[in-house]
Amino acid sequence: MLELRHLRTLIALRDAGSLVEAAERVHLTQSALSHQLKDLEERLGSPLFERKTRPVTFTRAGQRLVELAEQVLPQVRMAERDLARLAGNEQGRLHMAIECHSCFQWLMPTMDHFRDHWPEVEVDIPGGHHFEPLDALPREQLDLVITADPQPLPGVHYEPLFRYQGLLAVSRHHPLAGQPFVSPASLAEETLITYPVEHARLDVFTQFLDPAGVTPREVRTAELTIMMMQLVASGRGVCALPNWALTEYLERDYVKAVALGEHGVWSTLFAAIREETRETPWMVDFLRTARETSFAVLEGIKPA
């Protein structure tokens, strides 16, 4: 008997293009999906997709099911949202802070979407703080902090949102531009541009340069991504940024990107929340919306 599980799998498969990544998205093993889809195909009596192509291509039957899934799953999600609201019809507050400078890109659509569905929850990003955002969490001055480096704090829970890769942006004429990846040593003579935050909060250092004992020739800071890009494009330095923060500049061929090391530097972005708020319907829904929006808006990220 057809179940929603199958439809969710098919959507993941279409979005991902391969069983391996689809499995990640639905939080199952690749093998599980293989079995699941094989079962389904046997029961239906016809194959659903062509496995030998990349991305996979759906047969007519597969297309029909994907179509069904696209009809049905949004309806299911809407119902679930309504139910969550019916279950806990409590007032809520969701004040948040962002430690990650380039998060507005997906956070804004998330907030818009969320506001539509939870009018009774007050969503805001209060400005002008003088304190550490994470410390404001247990003090109930904030309810959610987006951060890439979780620090153990009593009563604070870190909910992984997605994983992203740190890339090195270099000018199009830079000698490193053609390489598949760079070694830490090759940054020893470069000017590295970073956001003006502590050294310890920059993955380039903690995960890449520090372990190799390398220090760039010079480090300078810039507040905004666009400023960094201008500096990089004009050859006045290189800078490390999340892959998704770079996509628009890469598409316009403004700068080039190379991986940090052979395997790349991967980080996880977290939503830090108070333990008590972890199970509230609106928090559950916000996190889900956040994840969905990120995957829809950002390219090259992976499930946590």
Next chain:
Amino acid sequence: MLELRHLRTLIALRDAGSLVEAAERVHLTQSALSHQLKDLEERLGSPLFERKTRPVTFTRAGQRLVELAEQVLPQVRMAERDLARLAGNEQGRLHMAIECHSCFQWLMPTMDHFRDHWPEVEVDIPGGHHFEPLDALPREQLDLVITADPQPLPGVHYEPLFRYQGLLAVSRHHPLAGQPFVSPASLAEETLITYPVEHARLDVFTQFLDPAGVTPREVRTAELTIMMMQLVASGRGVCALPNWALTEYLERDYVKAVALGEHGVWSTLFAAIREETRETPWMVDFLRTARETSFAVLEGIKPA
């Protein structure tokens, strides 16, 4: 995680009004449903329906889910139909005969519905046979026979459709009219009206009178249900018919009905088909449509 199974259960529950009967409809036990619904309610954090009323009443959350189910399940069924057609795009023939005289009531809507979805399958009820319908099945002169008494024949499979209760229709002024049920003996002095078919094919005899060794004073036949009703209403006899064949006359208070014996006489209606045609997509779909239509159109029947 919400699954279609849950939605199917809820629809069954709404249609049935009680867990016990809902369980029958989805071919599960009452306990299974109790567990399933309890789980669901726990995960959603709110009850879905009030169990202490008859029929059960849904909470707001329950209503919302029923609404979802009504949106989604028809879409799923349509998709399944399309898939079945995509899987086996073979031509088919579906010629049938009805042994059960009052089956047109649900068979006609079933055929209409089926024709819309399977234009390539030729559906017909050929008339003017001189042979036994069941014998025509293996000879491929017919493809499906609706019957209430399955006889073992090589290559013939009997697919149960639904169970119904045989009731005794009596005039409104008949002494038996007030009783909850009648004993076989009380028919000894009655005129029994039947369809003009063999004695052995009438449940009143095989399941009720014969075992008790009772013979009615007189047996006369009538071709059509409406004629029988006229005879019964005017006090010229009593007749045994399926409950659903009587509902329209009962509603108009034209005749009264009483059960045959303390526990009633229950029969099962079957679709007799050839083994080879049993798995073909259109046969599977026809049987499903037949069952769905029967339950929608007829009252007082139960799943086989």
Next chain:
DNA sequence: GCATTGTCTTGAGAATCGTTCATGCTAATG
């Protein structure tokens, strides 16, 4: 030409989940 990598398949075992069965509880009915 042969290792390497990434992807999908397969089969067996394991875990999980749902179902069954037996029983107990509650409310309505006579």
Next chain:
DNA sequence: CATTAGCATGAACGATTCTCAAGACAATGC
């Protein structure tokens, strides 16, 4: 106050559905 019908519950079972480990296959690189 017995009786019946409907629902809940818990233990044991059973069947899906997953994970794990191994293998096939194709594309890619040395």
